[in-house]
Amino acid sequence: MNAWPKSSSLLKSNEQWIPGGVVSLNRKSDPNICFVSGQGSRVKDLEGNEYIDYQAGFAASFLGHNDPDVNNAVRAALDNATLLMGAGPTNLEGEFAQLFCGSVPSAESIEITTTGSEATYHAIRIARAVTGKNHIIVMQGGYNGWHNDVACNVISSLADVGERVSPGEYPFDALSAGIPEGHSSLVHVINYNDIASVEYILQRYPVAGILLEPILQNIGVVKPQAGYLEALRRLADEQGFLLIFDEVKTGFRHALGGYQQLCGVTPDLSTFGKAVANGYPVGVIAGKKKYMDYFIHPDKSKRVLIAGTFNAHPLTTAAAIATVRKLASAEFKVYDHVNALGQMLEDGLNDIFSTSGRPFHIARQGSAFCVYFMDHNPVDYHDILKHHDFTFDKTYRLKLIEKGIFNFPLPIKQGSISYAHTTKDIEETLDKTQSILAAL
Ligand SMILES: Cc1ncc(COP(=O)(O)O)c(C=O)c1O
Structure with missing residues (x-):
């Protein structure tokens, strides 16, 4: 059953006037979800589902949506x-x-x-x-x-x-x-x-x-x-x-x-x-x-x-x-905040994946992160092509989306934490990651 029927019919409708139904075809993905609003770290889709967003407009929304x-x-x-x-x-x-x-x-x-x-x-x-x-x-x-x-x-x-x-x-x-x-x-x-x-x-x-x-x-x-x-x-x-x-x-x-x-x-x-x-x-x-x-x-x-x-x-x-x-601004301490959340996410993911029996590496710079399903930190693209489990990555991303955690559903796409994210967002992300891994 298609979990995003309204998004799918919008895409079909758009296809009449836009090649592929989406401007910028790098935005087309599987699943194709139409997002209609965003506030801070959260976005909502056409069906009314809410997600914690790590796509952030391909990393553009660094302070969060609608800062x-x-x-x-x-x-x-x-x-x-x-x-x-x-x-x-x-x-x-x-x-x-x-x-x-x-x-x-x-x-x-x-x-x-x-x-x-x-x-x-x-x-x-x-x-x-x-x-x-x-x-x-x-x-x-x-x-x-x-x-x-x-x-x-x-x-x-x-x-x-x-x-x-x-x-x-x-x-x-x-x-x-x-x-x-x-x-x-x-x-x-x-x-x-x-x-x-x-x-x-x-x-x-x-x-x-x-x-x-x-x-x-x-x-x-x-x-x-x-x-x-x-x-x-x-x-x-x-x-x-x-x-x-x-x-x-x-x-x-x-x-x-x-x-x-x-x-x-x-x-x-x-x-x-x-x-x-x-x-x-x-x-x-x-x-x-x-x-x-x-x-x-x-x-x-x-x-x-x-x-x-x-x-x-x-x-x-x-x-x-x-x-x-x-x-x-010293008042907001944006970098301290996002770096601390990045560290929290990295530590939590390391704990979760280390008991999964699956090769993994959490790569991170500040608020930018990626979970690689390979046993070391990649040095270049060939390293990823040779060692990363692209099939599992795709499934992992889909399962997270179904739970309300949105990373772009294409393997090895980087995730972005924004200033608007909170420790609660990271805790929820980690809890949901743990539960989907157990199910997988
Ligand atoms: C590193 C890098 N350079 C250039 C671009 C192109 O920027 P724009 O999409 O705004 O044209 C991108 C877009 O993703 C990018 O990631």
Whole structure:
């Protein structure tokens, strides 16, 4: 029996006008549930069921759904008749940029876009303009957006990418048709945590930049090994390419200064999105002034275009300012709270799974977590492909959803705790996890 009949019929109805019935087909899943409202850590679906939410808009809702301070800032912007004029500078963009540059180590100046994909798109363009080279390196299992350079190799099958090679590179496993032939030859996909393969590519191609999530968070939570990010920094300095951290997911979630603040490695450019405006549509390209100034380069042949009708939209920018202020506030102690909940969840899951007789590893950075059904901490995507029990992961997620705990129902998708979650939410999550494991 379908437990979500209203959601299913909505999907069917939408299919008449939207291909697949869902805009952004990465939101389509099994089960397909239509969510209609959210408050704090909880969301409700069309059938009236309530869930503790760990999907958080693909990690964007870091303060929780409908955070009152962010909502008030957006309302105030509306009430002040803040307008989208499309001419001249705005107070809001200046205020946000100043706050951002005061928080993020690599940010001497920024540009503001509407999505994370636009941010990574522009970062690659800058890298090419600065270096005069065309090739870029990206990570197997990383996701950096939907555009031609990066729409590849996330959650690919082993059949599509082949067995582990090191040093070496993997086929460009396109996520999309329509990427011009030859374009993918400029993009080199290697394994994360594999410096030998970076050197291999550098010896063979003129590389403009390496673009990576400093922690791979689109295949769970895969952390850098000791010295890895430092080695990338050293190679970038020695060989003259740009080190670009894609912090669209790690961004404000792990620290107001991004993961770069925690790991102590400062990239040349970085990209942000998602949590920056707590669910309002935003992207940020940040970096050293000497690179960001390519947007205003006096030599037209070197100038990088940035444009966008909705860039730094007043409502989004008001939301972003309120988010930064709340994250920075000693009153709220956002990071202490989410990190403590993350630790509580990790400890509880470790206790529960250690008696299950099943291989597992709880991977976590702060409020981001993933339960791997394998016996060690994965170092890269091939490690996961070879050792993770994808079938059990799928069942586990489905059973949790049936109990009112929503993690995206696709294996190895990262879960996100928000500031609005409480110890009660974590206790309930652990109790329900224990009961479904007993039943499984
Ligand atoms: C690390 C990373 N970079 C870039 C993007 C693209 O951001 P957007 O979906 O806002 O275009 C995503 C989206 O999931 C992401 O996780």
